[in-house]
Amino acid sequence: MNAEIITIGDEILTGKVINTNAAFLSQELDKLGITVVRITTVSDTSHSILSSLEEASSRADLVITTGGLGPTTDDVTKYSMAEYFHSKMSINPEVLEQIKIFIRARGGNVNDKNKGQAMLPENCEVLPNRSGTAQGMWFSKNNVNYVALPGVPYEMSEIFLNELAPRLKERYILPFIHHEMVLTSGISESAMAMQIGAWEAGLPSNIRLAYLPSPGILRLRLSGTDNNPEKLTDDMQTALRSLEAIIGSYIFGYNEERLEEITGDLLRHKGYTLALAESCTGGKISELITSVPGASDYFIGSIIAYANEIKTDQLGVSPDTLRTYGAVSREVAHEMATGVLKRLGSDYSIAVTGIAGPAGGTDRKPVGTTWIAVASGKRITSRIYHFGEHRGRNIQKASIAALFMLKKELEDNL
Amino acid sequence: MNAEIITIGDEILTGKVINTNAAFLSQELDKLGITVVRITTVSDTSHSILSSLEEASSRADLVITTGGLGPTTDDVTKYSMAEYFHSKMSINPEVLEQIKIFIRARGGNVNDKNKGQAMLPENCEVLPNRSGTAQGMWFSKNNVNYVALPGVPYEMSEIFLNELAPRLKERYILPFIHHEMVLTSGISESAMAMQIGAWEAGLPSNIRLAYLPSPGILRLRLSGTDNNPEKLTDDMQTALRSLEAIIGSYIFGYNEERLEEITGDLLRHKGYTLALAESCTGGKISELITSVPGASDYFIGSIIAYANEIKTDQLGVSPDTLRTYGAVSREVAHEMATGVLKRLGSDYSIAVTGIAGPAGGTDRKPVGTTWIAVASGKRITSRIYHFGEHRGRNIQKASIAALFMLKKELEDNL
Numbered sequence: 136m137n138a139e140i141i142t143i144g145d146e147i148l149t150g151k152v153i154n155t156n157a158a159f160l161s162q163e164l165d166k167l168g169i170t171v172v173r174i175t176t177v178s179d180t181s182h183s184i185l186s187s188l189e190e191a192s193s194r195a196d197l198v199i200t201t202g203g204l205g206p207t208t209d210d211v212t213k214y215s216m217a218e219y220f221h222s223k224m225s226i227n228p229e230v231l232e233q234i235k236i237f238i239r240a241r242g243g244n245v246n247d248k249n250k251g252q253a254m255l256p257e258n259c260e261v262l263p264n265r266s267g268t269a270q271g272m273w274f275s276k277n278n279v280n281y282v283a284l285p286g287v288p289y290e291m292s293e294i295f296l297n298e299l300a301p302r303l304k305e306r307y308i309l310p311f312i313h314h315e316m317v318l319t320s321g322i323s324e325s326a327m328a329m330q331i332g333a334w335e336a337g338l339p340s341n342i343r344l345a346y347l348p349s350p351g352i353l354r355l356r357l358s359g360t361d362n363n364p365e366k367l368t369d370d371m372q373t374a375l376r377s378l379e380a381i382i383g384s385y386i387f388g389y390n391e392e393r394l395e396e397i398t399g400d401l402l403r404h405k406g407y408t409l410a411l412a413e414s415c416t417g418g419k420i421s422e423l424i425t426s427v428p429g430a431s432d433y434f435i436g437s438i439i440a441y442a443n444e445i446k447t448d449q450l451g452v453s454p455d456t457l458r459t460y461g462a463v464s465r466e467v468a469h470e471m472a473t474g475v476l477k478r479l480g481s482d483y484s485i486a487v488t489g490i491a492g493p494a495g496g497t498d499r500k501p502v503g504t505t506w507i508a509v510a511s512g513k514r515i516t517s518r519i520y521h522f523g524e525h526r527g528r529n530i531q532k533a534s535i536a537a538l539f540m541l542k543k544e545l546e547d548n549l
Numbered sequence: 550m551n552a553e554i555i556t557i558g559d560e561i562l563t564g565k566v567i568n569t570n571a572a573f574l575s576q577e578l579d580k581l582g583i584t585v586v587r588i589t590t591v592s593d594t595s596h597s598i599l600s601s602l603e604e605a606s607s608r609a610d611l612v613i614t615t616g617g618l619g620p621t622t623d624d625v626t627k628y629s630m631a632e633y634f635h636s637k638m639s640i641n642p643e644v645l646e647q648i649k650i651f652i653r654a655r656g657g658n659v660n661d662k663n664k665g666q667a668m669l670p671e672n673c674e675v676l677p678n679r680s681g682t683a684q685g686m687w688f689s690k691n692n693v694n695y696v697a698l699p700g701v702p703y704e705m706s707e708i709f710l711n712e713l714a715p716r717l718k719e720r721y722i723l724p725f726i727h728h729e730m731v732l733t734s735g736i737s738e739s740a741m742a743m744q745i746g747a748w749e750a751g752l753p754s755n756i757r758l759a760y761l762p763s764p765g766i767l768r769l770r771l772s773g774t775d776n777n778p779e780k781l782t783d784d785m786q787t788a789l790r791s792l793e794a795i796i797g798s799y800i801f802g803y804n805e806e807r808l809e810e811i812t813g814d815l816l817r818h819k820g821y822t823l824a825l826a827e828s829c830t831g832g833k834i835s836e837l838i839t840s841v842p843g844a845s846d847y848f849i850g851s852i853i854a855y856a857n858e859i860k861t862d863q864l865g866v867s868p869d870t871l872r873t874y875g876a877v878s879r880e881v882a883h884e885m886a887t888g889v890l891k892r893l894g895s896d897y898s899i900a901v902t903g904i905a906g907p908a909g910g911t912d913r914k915p916v917g918t919t920w921i922a923v924a925s926g927k928r929i930t931s932r933i934y935h936f937g938e939h940r941g942r943n944i945q946k947a948s949i950a951a952l953f954m955l956k957k958e959l960e961d962n963l
Contacts, residue, residue, distance in 0.1 A: 148585045150576030151759055154568050157590070162564025171562045172597070174590035176571070183587070190604070314563075325662035325682075328621045335622070346621050347560055348701065356565065411853075417839025418832030421853050425831025428907050428940055436859035438852055439825075439835050445850035445893060449863075479859060493842050503655075521656040525680065526842055528703070 202286030351535030616700030
C-alpha cells in the first residue's frame with residue numbers, strides 16, 4: 136500500500152515556509168501502515184499540479200495533496216482537480232450552508248469569496264472542514280484514490296484525523312507496521328556501525344535499521360512489517376534485546392523520550408533537587424531542564440560562572456586551583472560542583488567547564504576540551520570530553536553528555 | 550534558470566524528520582535568483598534516486614540532492630550517482646588525507662567506515678566538507694548540473710555557502726536580485742499588516758514584501774529584481790527609509806543580524822559588563838548571549854533563580870516583597886535586577902520573572918504574564934508583558950523582549 140504526498144505552494148519552493156504538513160502526513164500514514172514512497176512540492180500552477188498528479192498515479196495507490204484551496208486567485212487546486220477528473224464545478228448546497236454557519240458563528244458576514252468556497256467538483260466526496268471554509272475532497276480514478284486537503288496546518292490535520300484516517304482504515308486492508316527508536320549518546324555514527332554491523336547483518340529481512348544522527352545524540356530506528364502482529368512484536372523485541380546487550384551503555388532512552396525529561400523524572404521519583412554550575416555551556420543545560428513543564432519540582436537554580444571571578448566569588452572555587460590547573464580542569468569542575476551544591480543547597484549538582492571555541496584553545500587543551508562533574512552529598516564523578524571545533528555543537532554535545540552522566544549517577548543511586 | 554531539489558531519506562518519508570534542508574536550499578537559491586520548480590523526497594534506494602534524477606533532469610538546469618552520503622549501509626546515494634553518471638568508484642587520495650586529519654584532530658581512530666568515505670565516483674568534482682567526512686559532489690551531464698550534498702543540516706549548509714554558492718555565481722549568469730531583511734519585535738503580523746498596508750500598496754512593482762514570523766520576532770523581507778543594479782539599490786533604499794519612518798521603534802536589526810550579537814556589540818563598544826537573573830526563562834537568555842563567540846568580553850554570569858529560596862538567598866530579594874507582591878511582580882523583578890547587579894558586580898543586568906506555563910497561572914496573572922527589568926548603576930526600567938499559553942514560545946518571546954529592552958537602554962545611554 137503505497138502513498139504519495141503532493142504539497143502545493145510557492146511559499147515552500149521559495150523557502151518561506153517549512154513543509155511541516157508533509158511531515159505530519161508522513162508520520163500519520165506511517166502509523167497506519169501506509170508507506171509514503173515520495174513527497175513532491177510543486178508550485179500553484181495548474182500545469183505543475185496536473186503533471187505531478189499524473190506521475191504520482193503511476194506509482195501510488197493513494198495520492199494526497201495539500202494546499203491551494205483558499206479563496207484567492209492564486210489558489211487553483213480545485214480547478215486542476217476538476218480538470219484531472221473531468222468534472223463540472225458547481226455550488227454544493229450543503230457545504231454552502233455549513234460555510235454560512237461557520238462564518239456567522241465567528242461574527243463575520245458571508246461574502247462572495249466565502250460563497251465561492253462551496254463551488255466544488257461535482258464528482259468528489261466532501262471531507263468536511265470544521266475549522267475553516269476550504270473543504271477536503273476525495274476522488275477515485277483507475278483504482279487510485281486521491282485526496283485534496285487545505286494547506287493551513289491545523290485545518291489539514293483536523294480533516295486528516297477526523298475524516299480521512301477513518302475512511303482509510305475502512306477502505307484499505309492495511310499491513311501491521313511497527314517502529315522502535317533507540318536513543319544513544321557518547322558514540323559516533325561510524326563507531327556505532329562498527330559495533331553493531333554483525334547484529335544488523337543478522338536482522339530478519341522484515342526489520343530494517345536506520346541511523347539518525349544529531350549533535351550529541353545518535354538515534355537508531357528499527358522498522359518492521361509483518362502480516363502477523365504477534366510475530367512481529369516478538370521479532371522486534373528479540374532484535375531490541377540483542378542490540379541492548381551490545382550497546383546498552385550508550386542507550387539513554389526510547390522513542391519520543393527526551394533526556395531532560397528522563398533525568399527530571401528520575402529526580403522527581405526520588406525527591407532529589409538539582410542545581411547547576413555552568414561555564415562553557417552558558418545556560419544551555421538549565422534551559423534544557425526548564426523546557427520541561429513541571430521542572431520546578433526538582434530544579435532549584437543555577438550559577439552561570441562565565442568569568443573566573445564568578446567561579447571564585449559565587450561558587451567558592453579557590454583562586455589557587457584556578458591558577459594551578461586552569462579553569463578547564465578536573466579540579467575546577469570538582470570545586471564548581473561541590474560549590475554549587477553547598478551554596479544553593481541541592482541534593483545533586485552538575486558542573487561544566489570547557490573551551491567552546493572558536494578562540495581559547497591551546498595545544499594541550501584544544502577547543503572542545505570539556506570537563507564535566509556530577510556531585511551529590513555522597514560522591515563526585517567527573518570525566519573529560521573532547522568534542523569538536525564548532526561552538527554551537529560543543530555546547531549542545533556537552534549539555535547532552537552532562538545530562539547523561541547525571542542519569543547514570545541517579546540510576547546507580549536508586 | 551530552474552532548479553530542483555531532491556531530498557533522499559526514509560526518515561523524511563516516515564515523518565521522523567522535518568525537511569529543513571529543502572527549506573534552507575530553497576531560500577538560498579531564491580536569494581541567488583535561481584527558481585526552485587520542484588522539491589522531491591525519495592527513499593534511500595537506488596531505484597528511487599535514479600528515477601528522480603532522470604525526471605528532474607527533464608525540467609531543470611540544476612539538480613541538488615541531499616542525504617544518503619553517510620558511512621552506513623543504508624546510505625546509497627554515491628553509488629547511485631556513479632551508476633547514473635557511468636563512473637567508476639575509487640579512493641580519492643586527497644579526500645582520504647583530509648578525512649584522516651579530520652578524525653585525528655578529534656582524537657578518533659580512522660576506521661574502515663571513515664576510509665570508505667573517501668571512495669567517490671571518479672568523474673565528480675569534490676565540494677570539500679570541513680565539518681564532516683561526507684563530501685559534496687558536482688557532476689555534469691547533457692547541459693544539466695547535479696550536486697550531491699550530505700543530509701546533516703550543518704554540513705549541508707556549510708558546503709552550500711562555502712563551496713557551492715560561489716561556483717553557482719561563477720558558472721551561471723544570474724539575474725540581479727536584491728534582498729533586504731528588516732528585523733522587528735514587539736508587534737504581531739496582523740498589527741504590522743495594518744500599519745504598513747498603505748506603504749506596501751505603494752511599492753514599485755519590481756519590489757515584493759514577505760512576512761516571516763517566528764516566536765518573538767517578525768522579519769519583513771523586501772525582494773527586488775531589476776536589470777539596472779543602481780536603480781534597484783536606489784529603489785530598495787527609498788522603500789526601506791519610508792518603512793523605517795513608519796515602524797522604526799519595532800526594528801532591532803537588519804538581514805543576518807542577531808539580537809544577541811547586536812546587544813553584545815553595544816556592550817563591548819562601551820566596555821560594559823552584563824549579568825542576568827533569570828527565573829521563568831530558565832537560562833535561555835544566558836544561552837542566547839553565550840551562543841555568540843567572544844561573549845566573555847562582556848558577559849560575566851547569571852543566577853538562575855528558579856526556586857524562591859534562590860531568589861532570596863542568592864539575589865537578596867526580600868521575603869516580604871515575595872509575600873506581598875508574588876514572585877511575578879514588578880517589585881520582585883526590580884530586586885532581582887539590582888540584586889544580581891550588586892552580587893555579581895556587573896555594569897548592567899536583566900531580570901525576568903514570569904509564568905511560562907502550562908501550570909501556575911491565575912485569573913489575575915494568567916500563563917504568559919512576565920515582568921522584565923533592566924538595571925544599571927544609574928537607573929532601572931521595567932515592563933510587563935502578556936505572552937501566550939505555550940511554554941516554549943513564552944520562554945522564547947520573553948528572551949527576545951528582554952534583549953530588546955537591554956538594547957534600547959544601552960542606546961539611550963550611549
